[in-house]
Amino acid sequence: MELIRQAFNCDVIEYYQTPVSVKTPLDALKNIELPPNLHIQHEYHRFHPETDTMFGGISVFTKSSTIVTGLKYKKKYKGHVAKTSWP
Template sequence: MYKNNVISLIARSYSKKHLKRPKIINKAVEDVGKSLSNKGFLRSHKPYDAPADAVEKVHSICSTLQISNKNEYKLNNLEEKFKFLEACFASFNHGVPNSQVHEVQTIGDVVDFYQRSVNTTVPYEAFKNMELPENLHIQYEYLRFHPDTDTKFGGKSAFPKSSTLVTGIKYREKYAGHIAKRSWP
């Protein structure tokens, strides 16, 4: 009798804990994509310019593989889906990323994917090709302080005890680092 009461008490407290949890709402992939694009995150994708005849190419691949070319046709068979996406990759030289394969369920989804261009230009780099207002200047190649090469203030720094270290491998050859002299032993 005691054992059954303990089990029912545990079961009730366990179920109450689950009731208090907030429900997790799955965000749509487009919302996640918008969030990432707003943050400036750029995944390592190859640039892709969508051809004008993308629809015709996808429909010709459908006819080659003897698949219906209607946009509503679902790719339920995984082997058929794999062969179809593989043929599309060979034709367009652009593949569906692994993170988006589950989203591609119909022929229409594939057509939409291959009609979308992929721009890999970072917004900072895009400023180089834009005509900026006269009062805005962006210095793309920045200057680093070094007492031997600084001529404006005669090698004097506003932060005399701070070192300017170059830690990146890419920029070690481009910029010289400087280790500040310490006044204590």
């Protein structure tokens, strides 16, 4: 019984000493070397009908909303809820 308890304690200690990464997959891609034919845009542009006036604020995806859920980007990007034709 004592041997099982010691093995359990070792497993618990190993579990709590395991490092945890809190980076998102996109943030993790900033630090790796990419092939020359691959480019990741970290500061991207979000569509909003009030600010994107190239086509009169009309999106290609007319029934698709732009919802910002991350706390980091809520202040940076304004969300947009698309009008639906179905009640």
